[in-house]
Amino acid sequence: xxxxxxxxxxxxxxxxxxxxxxxxxxxxxxxxxxxxxxxxxxxxxxxxxxxxxxxxxxxxxxxxxxxxxxxxxxxxxxxxxxxxxxxxxxxxxxxxxxxxxxxxxxxxxxxxxxxxxxxxxxxxxxxxxxxxxxxxxxxxxxxxxxxxxxxxxxxxxxxxxxxxxxxxxxxxxxxxxxxxxxxxxxxxxxxxxxxxxxxxxxxxxxxxxxxxxxxxxxxxxxxxxxxxxxxxxxxxxxxxxxxxxxxxxxxxxxxxxxxxxxxxxxxxxxxxxxxxxxxxxxxxxx
Amino acid sequence: xxxxxxxxxxxxxxxxxxxxxxxxxxxxxxxxxxxxxxxxxxxxxxxxxxxxxxxxxxxxxxxxxxxxxxxxxxxxxxxxxxxxxxxxxxxxxxxxxxxxxxxxxxxxxxxxxxxxxxxxxxxxxxxxxxxxxxxxxxxxxxxxxxxxxxxxxxxxxxxxxxxxxxxxxxxxxxxxxxxxxxxxxxxxxxxxxxxxxxxxxxxxxxxxxxxxxxxxxxxxxxxxxxxxxxxxxxxxxxxxxxxxxxxxxxxxxxxxxxxxxxxxxxxxxxxxxxxxxxxxxxxxxxxxxxxxxxxxxxxxxxxxxxxxxxxxxxxxxx
Amino acid sequence: xxxxxxxxxxxxxxxxxxxxxxxxxxxxxxxxxxxxxxxxxxxxxxxxxxxxxxxxxxxxxxxxxxxxxxxxxxxxxxxxxxxxxxxxxxxxxxxxxxxxxxxxxxxxxxxxxxxxxxxxxxxxxxxxxxxxxxxxxxxxxxxxxxxxxxxxxxxxxxxxxxxxxxxxxxxxxxxxxxxxxxxxxxxxxxxxxxxxxxxxxxxxxxxxxxxxxxxxxxxxxxxxxxxxxxxxxxxxxxxxxxxxxxxxxxxxxxxxxxxxxxxxxxxxxxxxxxxxxxxxxxxxxxxxxxxxxxxxxxxxxxxxxxxxxxxxxxxxxxxxxxxxxxxxxxxxxxxxxxxxxxxxxxxxxxxxxxxxxxxxxxxxxxxxxxxxxxxxxxxxxxxxxxxx
Numbered sequence: 001x002x003x004x005x006x007x008x009x010x011x012x013x014x015x016x017x018x019x020x021x022x023x024x025x026x027x028x029x030x031x032x033x034x035x036x037x038x039x040x041x042x043x044x045x046x047x048x049x050x051x052x053x054x055x056x057x058x059x060x061x062x063x064x065x066x067x068x069x070x071x072x073x074x075x076x077x078x079x080x081x082x083x084x085x086x087x088x089x090x091x092x093x094x095x096x097x098x099x100x101x102x103x104x105x106x107x108x109x110x111x112x113x114x115x116x117x118x119x120x121x122x123x124x125x126x127x128x129x130x131x132x133x134x135x136x137x138x139x140x141x142x143x144x145x146x147x148x149x150x151x152x153x154x155x156x157x158x159x160x161x162x163x164x165x166x167x168x169x170x171x172x173x174x175x176x177x178x179x180x181x182x183x184x185x186x187x188x189x190x191x192x193x194x195x196x197x198x199x200x201x202x203x204x205x206x207x208x209x210x211x212x213x214x215x216x217x218x219x220x221x222x223x224x225x226x227x228x229x230x231x232x233x234x235x236x237x238x239x240x241x242x243x244x245x246x247x248x249x250x251x252x253x254x255x256x257x258x259x260x261x262x263x264x265x266x267x268x269x270x271x272x273x274x275x276x277x278x279x280x281x282x283x284x285x286x
Numbered sequence: 287x288x289x290x291x292x293x294x295x296x297x298x299x300x301x302x303x304x305x306x307x308x309x310x311x312x313x314x315x316x317x318x319x320x321x322x323x324x325x326x327x328x329x330x331x332x333x334x335x336x337x338x339x340x341x342x343x344x345x346x347x348x349x350x351x352x353x354x355x356x357x358x359x360x361x362x363x364x365x366x367x368x369x370x371x372x373x374x375x376x377x378x379x380x381x382x383x384x385x386x387x388x389x390x391x392x393x394x395x396x397x398x399x400x401x402x403x404x405x406x407x408x409x410x411x412x413x414x415x416x417x418x419x420x421x422x423x424x425x426x427x428x429x430x431x432x433x434x435x436x437x438x439x440x441x442x443x444x445x446x447x448x449x450x451x452x453x454x455x456x457x458x459x460x461x462x463x464x465x466x467x468x469x470x471x472x473x474x475x476x477x478x479x480x481x482x483x484x485x486x487x488x489x490x491x492x493x494x495x496x497x498x499x500x501x502x503x504x505x506x507x508x509x510x511x512x513x514x515x516x517x518x519x520x521x522x523x524x525x526x527x528x529x530x531x532x533x534x535x536x537x538x539x540x541x542x543x544x545x546x547x548x549x550x551x552x553x554x555x556x557x558x559x560x561x562x563x564x565x566x567x568x569x570x571x572x573x574x575x576x577x578x579x580x581x582x583x584x585x586x587x588x589x590x591x592x593x594x595x596x597x598x599x600x601x602x603x604x
Numbered sequence: 605x606x607x608x609x610x611x612x613x614x615x616x617x618x619x620x621x622x623x624x625x626x627x628x629x630x631x632x633x634x635x636x637x638x639x640x641x642x643x644x645x646x647x648x649x650x651x652x653x654x655x656x657x658x659x660x661x662x663x664x665x666x667x668x669x670x671x672x673x674x675x676x677x678x679x680x681x682x683x684x685x686x687x688x689x690x691x692x693x694x695x696x697x698x699x700x701x702x703x704x705x706x707x708x709x710x711x712x713x714x715x716x717x718x719x720x721x722x723x724x725x726x727x728x729x730x731x732x733x734x735x736x737x738x739x740x741x742x743x744x745x746x747x748x749x750x751x752x753x754x755x756x757x758x759x760x761x762x763x764x765x766x767x768x769x770x771x772x773x774x775x776x777x778x779x780x781x782x783x784x785x786x787x788x789x790x791x792x793x794x795x796x797x798x799x800x801x802x803x804x805x806x807x808x809x810x811x812x813x814x815x816x817x818x819x820x821x822x823x824x825x826x827x828x829x830x831x832x833x834x835x836x837x838x839x840x841x842x843x844x845x846x847x848x849x850x851x852x853x854x855x856x857x858x859x860x861x862x863x864x865x866x867x868x869x870x871x872x873x874x875x876x877x878x879x880x881x882x883x884x885x886x887x888x889x890x891x892x893x894x895x896x897x898x899x900x901x902x903x904x905x906x907x908x909x910x911x912x913x914x915x916x917x918x919x920x921x922x923x924x925x926x927x928x929x930x931x932x933x934x935x936x937x938x939x940x941x942x943x944x945x946x947x948x949x950x951x952x953x954x955x956x957x958x959x960x961x962x963x964x965x966x967x968x969x970x971x972x973x974x975x976x977x978x979x980x981x982x983x984x985x986x987x988x989x990x991x992x
Contacts (some may be wrong), residue, residue: 006812035391092337092390094577097533100526101573106564116643118833118864130841136812139841189430195799210837211805213830213864217641221830224522225397225805231395237893256809261772264406268399272384275396279388309694312686370928406801409773420681420728420774437691437718508682513714516681516707561639562646562675 002135007254009133013032013142014211015241015249016149019223019242021208022229024201028242030230031160032172034088035095039201039226046072047214048110051119060147061124069202076198080191088190103219111216113184119214121206141180145207149242152200156238169193173236176222232274243282290458292541293451295528304440311439315549318446319508320531322453324543325501326500326529332537333461334493335473337390339525340397341501343381343404344374346501350408353421353515361427363445367506374502375495377404382494386487398522405520420516424509435511442511449507453500456542460496469493473538533577536583545584627666628925632917633675633691635684635712636702636726638675641829644860645704645906646675649726652903652910655811655894656918665922666895672697681711688712689837692719696971699724701913704906706730707725713737718930724916726909730778731989734954739928741935742955743912744905745877747775748989750854751782753960753982754823754875757788758852763821766792766852767814770825772799777852779825781987788824795819804831807838815842832856833865840868857965859904862974867971869965869974876893877958878908878944879976881968887943903943912942916949945981953990960985 025039050068052058058068079102087098125142130137160166171179172186180186205214212222232248233240248270255266278284303314323345331334350371352366360366381400387394408415415421430515433441460466471479472486480486509515518524527550535546553572557565580586634653638646640856653671662669672695674687684703691697692715700716700723703709709728713736716723725733725742734740758766768783770776776799784794795817798810814822822844826832839851855876862869879892880903890911894901901907920931920937936951960983963976 002816006809008807008810010395010808014808016805090577090581093331093533093537094581097530097573098577100530101570101577104566104570104573108564108570109568111643112564116641117860118829120833120864120866122866128841130843134682137843152891211834215641215830220523221641227398228392228395231391235391244781253806256804256806257813259797260810260813261410261801264803265403268402268406271399272396272403275388275392275399276384279392281392288767310690312689312693316686317683409802413776414773417777418707418775419732422713422736437689437715438841439689512682512685512711513683514681514711516679516711518680518682518707558639558675558677563643565639 001094002196003257007250007257009136009138011017011250012246014125014136014253015246016146017211018225018229019143019149019209019245020152021201021204021212022226022245023156023238024197024199024204025226026230026233026238028197029196030233030236030238030241031169032190032197033083033173033235035092035099036197037096037099037223038106038219039197040205040221041103042072042076042198042201043208044106044110044216044218045075045204045205045213046256047121047209047218048119048230049202050113050121050206051114051214053063054121056241057106061122064121065203065206068206069199072202073195073199077191077195080194085187085190086196099199105185106170107219109218114216116216121209121214125211139210141210146260148203149208149219152203159232164188165192228271232271232281232285234278236280237283240281240283247282289418292330292458292544293454296454296544297447297451302441303413307382308438309521311417311443313551313555315443315446315493315511316410317547318450319462319504320528320551321450321544321547322446322504322507322533323501323524324528324535324547325453325457325540326504326542327532328537328540329457329461330494330497331529331532332539332542333466334469334490334497336490336494337394338397339394339522339529340399340401341497341528342520342522342524343401344498344501345379345508345524346401346404346408346515346517347377348374348505349509349515349519350415350505351502352415352506353424353463353509355509356424357421358425360403361425363426363429363510364425366510367449367503370502370506370509371499374505375499378498378501379491379495382491382498384493392603401520401522401525405517408517408520411529415515418517421509422514424515426510426513435513439511439532446507446511449503453503454540454544457500461540465489465492529539530573534573535584536585538587542583542585549584627668628669630664630669630699630921630926631668631695631697632671632699632701633688633695633697634671634673634702635676635691635700635708636671636673636704637678640677642678642704644671646702648860648902648904648906649702649910651894651901652897652907653721653914654897655890656911656914658893658897659889660918664918665925667921667925669918669921676702676708679705679707681707684708685711685715688715697721698928699920700929701910701917702726704727706733709740709813710736714741716740720923722917722920722928722931724913726913726953728905730774731953731955731987731992734987734990738954739932740931740954741916741949742987743916744909744956745958745960746817746955746987746989747778747854748866748992749955749958749985749987750875750960751779751825752786752960752988753985754852754854755783755786755792756790757875757962757982758821758823758850759787759792761850763850763852764792765795765819766821766823767796767798767817767819768794768823769798769800769810769814770823771804771827771831772801776825777826777925780823781992783823783852785803797940802827804946805834807831807835808842811835811838811842811844814846818847819849821852824851824853824856826853826856828855828858828861832861836865836868836872840907845871857963857974857976859902859976860906862965862976865974870967872965874965874976875960875982876905876963876976877960878905879961879963879978880904881975881977882961883978884941884942884943884945886941890943908934908942908944912940912944912947915940915942950986953987955987955990958985959983959988 052065233244348370536542924930
């Protein structure tokens, strides 16, 4: 019983971090249909900015978090206007190449600016305290990430299913020309959605940094992990990514408890099994 | 350039490079081995339209198979190549039976997962593979019993060159056969091919298996020439770089693979030697320039230039 | 090889005599990561080499010494081999040096064997490497060398039960074997040996299992960077420290990572051969020169491995010039005062015999920085893994 609870708790906490780091990609790649391998690069920018604000400029965690998200969006919007706008129209392979090239440039820039060492972001003291769950303790920041994960999925559900913006976005993604013909400013919709994806990437990079610490090679190191969450969840479904992240988090955690040294093999075996059974992902639309 | 001229030109260039850069054979040989790997990606991705980020699975398998074969069974290079090819093809066939039922991003993720699992298996089967230290103690017999592998790497270079040309010619025959034309049809429109009764699934599995065999040859070649096999043969970065090189050069044309590899590796070689800290800037910029200005890859450059020249002349006349 | 080594001494004599008269230009090829996630190690090698040159000039015994740097990017044995080949053939180097990772070092064995090139390993710490060629000389350490003394010290401190958690690849297994064998021989009990996959990002499940077995100590081996960062945080936040499970490590608190680890690193115990805070004249001089050239430089295992490696190369060049076998012969048994303390090049294992210190991470009240403070020498040892 203790073991089971451990798996559920640690698995949920880990899965929620997976969701946090992948949800931005779920927006750009899942909804906007651009193979955005540079997703991790935006998370890196967010993390590096937060590190800079906190460690070099000495601001508190909260200000660093907000400033870093804002900074990432400010950087992302002109990139959308100049580069991504053209990338959307490319074939998938060209998208792969373009976003990989962009990722290289980001890594090189951050490397030049901050070096290749770990870029630590310290959580406030309140989030570093252990919280007593009765049968064991859990660090408060893990609970905070779980809470934030739920908040984000609720916010996205509201935004995409309950607002005019969501309607316009879905219309634009389904058929850009028809949407434009109905008077939707698709360029603005894409710009806003891309900014949203970048903001989510930055939040994920910062809030996930306790497990996936920020350093210049972050985008390449964890690229496969981001992609797996979105693929298993199914393209175009935020809820799918959410379920996939939680499921994979819990299954991998179970493997770490039960088959400690075979955890990596088990993880990929599960991915293969899931994708074979549901080729479009858990919640994927055909 | 006509396709059947390519291997001849390639051979001539390679002979020229041999005499022009006699001290850089190690690097040039790496380029040749990588060309074989990227050719296999071109068959799978460029012709059959199967998106893959896991060609390292077959490269690594071929390398370990050839390495183990040389150590435990027989040190003959050609026999080792055959073993590598069979091993690579076998892995591709087994995984392909599952992979070819899916499409798009799912295939990509599955190919990554297969390579990751093999990587971990090779890491854990330490007694057999040497684990993270790599498989060592590979001693090759002379090629065809005539040419010893030498310190400077002359034999290795010629040997790799011959393998590249044989693979290239083989692939250009294959891609122009009815099988190859069928693949192109599937690439362009799988639905139409299915509608006219073509066995799409089995053709894809076959193409993936042949691609796997060629990747296995690349791995085996690498193992024989460097006398070692490492876990890096299964690395995601190898698959990713192979894909980048192919798209840079241009997919769906064999010569694209050759040009992409030559360009990427040469730029990397010089950029990394001169300023290792910042070579990612150079590669990143190069990739972006190509994708924005030559979306069909470097191979489209002559055509575009030609059109511009002609366009210019036409404009003069008008 | 046997033929070569038999003739080597005779050959060496002849050349050493000749050398006294003719000065040579000696080239040293340094193969190390200068790009990618491990770029700082290559930079540290280069900085240490420059520091040594600033102190001792650029020639030894009248021979001008030039260093040629080549970037291997990371773990890439193929590239390491190809770079070595290029350095030996085109640049005609007389010595090779560098090598951060074991697979890269192992990859050049056939080449240095054939060309009789002395190869000084600045880091790669798996015992088995030096068995592959007589031309390897190691100025770093081996995992046995530091892990076995850690087990002895822990037992002395009253630690009787231990769980080992190591990363599941060559060096991790080496460290685990060394610790477990030594600890059990002393009468200690190893409750569990956990091997964690290299790609592990969340260590909570492993550490939760450790917590539930509540051993006296936790022996750890992790690669530097993100895994160490996450692991030490999880160790603190999941109550292992509170439970008094002593952290027993080796390279985890090395200086290039240490400040990033932050407060969670306080009090961690490690056994290792070098601390930037080592109190000696040689270390003070080394650090002074290093900081003069590179004010932001951090000194750690990479720096001291390279610094001593260059010293060894200077000694060899002075005695034997470009004659590989004679140079190696001269290096064997050589003693010198390193920034880490006194060292001797073991004639048998060709790895330095050195002090291993037990250190605790403490915040220096003056600078406010974390330091590995030495609590004493626990052993003066050669490569204990050589005979395994």
